[in-house]
Amino acid sequence: MARLENLNLSQQVTNELGKAIIVGDYNTETGLPTEAQLCEVYGISRTAVREAVKMLAAKGLISSRPRQGIRVESAENWNLYDTSVLKWLLESSPSLYVLKEFLQVRLAIEPQAAALAARKGDQAAIAEIKMALDKMQAAAEEPEGVMHEPDLAFHTAILHASGNRFFYQLRDFIRTALHVSIQHTTPAKGNKKAIAEEHFKVYNAIASGDPERAKNMMTYMIDEAMAFIEKEIADKEAAQ
Structure with a gap:
């Protein structure tokens, strides 16, 4: 005791x-x-x-x-892949700059994970992506619906569906930073249905077995999030 x-x-x-x-x-x-x-x-x-x-x-x-x-x-x-260290960094004042670096990591990993998922075609793993997407779409239809958890599940499921064990081992790291990133980008987009639609395009490309399109759709989605974060950084620096 x-x-x-x-x-x-x-x-x-x-x-x-x-x-x-x-x-x-x-x-x-x-x-x-x-x-x-x-x-x-x-x-x-x-x-x-x-x-x-x-x-x-x-x-x-x-x-x-x-x-x-x-x-x-x-x-x-510092071990930035340790979820506690990453969480402390994201809670600190330069969190936007940490998020920008995190999005750069996502750009290097998630588009490739989506392409691998499309190429591998593991139907059980793709069904996990669809399950998360369904919850996102249901939340998008409700005025008070919350997409946060299914959004995290969507991205985690793609890492799993890639069949790459190294990618999947990054799931806690990805979820920890995504938890904060989503809080910045979702209000900026302001349209839950549009967000769900973007995720559907990624899922559809994976389910259709189109690696190149899956890669491009995921890249587009992360690039859009990067644009929001970079604008927040620019606004913050201009105000100083």
């Missing part, structure tokens, strides 16, 4: 320290407080602090070596 309590406390401290590192409260210059200081600040045991340090080290945010103590790592060493 004590072990479980320590782990929960460690997760809370990991979350607090992770966010603080991401926003620069702790950096390569300042470092982190000592174990003893962290115990005092958070009112927890050394065991809980060490658990938190291990978690942060696994995420690439810090390193801990004998005789060197705890060192904060530079941003290029």
